[in-house]
Amino acid sequence: MHRCEAQATTVLLTALAPASWGTTYVVTTRLLPPGHPLFAGLMRALPAGLLALAITRVLPRGAWWWKTAVLGVLNIGAMPLLFVAAERLPGGVAATLGAAQPLLVAGLGLAVLHDRPTVRRLVWAVLGVLGVGLVVLGPAARLDAVGVLAGLGHTTTMAGGVVLTKRWGRPPGVGPLALTGWQLAVGGLLLLPLTLAVEGVPQRIDAGAAGGYLWLGSMGGLIAYTLWFRGIGRLPVAASAPLVLLSPLVATVIGLTRGESLSLLQTLGFALALTALVAAQLGPTARKNTGTKEERSDDERYGERHGERSDEGHDGRRARGHRDGRCPGGHRGERARTPGAGAVAQTGE
Secondary structure, eight states: OOHHHHHHHHHHHHHHHHHHHTTHHHHHHHTSOTTOHHHHHHHHHHHHHHHHHHHHOOOOOTTHHHHHHHHIIIIIITHHHHHHHHHHSOHHHHHHHHHTHHHHHHHHHHHHTOOOBOHHHHHHHHHHHHHHHHHHOOTTOOOOHHHHHHHHHHHHHHHHHHHHHHHHOOOTTOOHHHHHHHHHHHHHHHHHHHHHHHTOOOSOOOHHHHHHHHHHHIIIIIIHHHHHHHHHHHSOHHHHGGGGGHHHHHHHHHHHHTTOOOOHHHHHHHHHHHHHHHHTTSSOOBOOOSOTTTTSOHHHHHHHHTTOOOHHHHHHHHHHTTTTTSOSSSSTTOOOOOTTSSOOOOOOO
């Protein structure tokens, strides 16, 4: 397969994750028992994490115990903040806060990945937030301080999780399903005592709530995060981070199917956000780094010392090939090498 086609496939698969997260608002408000954000986060994380561990039968080793703990807290453990924001804020306000993630990723990427954001990248990130704001914010938008802080907190932790996931990659021979299972299990075990101590189990879980929890734990949890972490490893952060704009756009489409309508200004905002999302996948995404030592993950350096190459090392080099605005592999229009022509097999996927 041509490498440009492979990249497009990766983008589409990765986009399924934020698209599924766009259903969180309607599921939370329409199906789940109110006042139980911790329990919702627990049900989204722990069962899916244990299932992934049972399927892969792989546990972290060495430094990956503490790395998994950090990633699990950032990517999964802070998940109840999303449900707090969804309960206390209109979906539009919560979605706008989440749309700011590419800006946070750009700042954290500069500090952690030494990836200097281009002016073009920052402009499209700002326009994406503006577009989402035009779609979902209205004069009747209600701002709740706790909800706003929860939404910003979840956006910030997710941005940190994206950057560190890109920085650390995956251990050699470990696939995205195992990495997802580790983090979901860690996040779920963190939420378990908090849920029991603070909220407890809802008094009544009807068929609708059970279906909502099942959806959040399967498509919105295990499947979505597996695709998300796989995509982060294969795409530059400048391409993967803007995909979160799909969440509020999908929420908007769901609203349209429920009889809502868009004004002309909201339609223009939808088009602007969608344009920003697509533009982030095209053209140059970042300047070429000068700190080649810093931009390699710890696992890549470990793999080189032991004659191995981790997924992050391979994916990271492939991602850096996109930074000059072309598909990886060298010159524009260059065809991918055929399998076996020096290609490194990906394991565990």
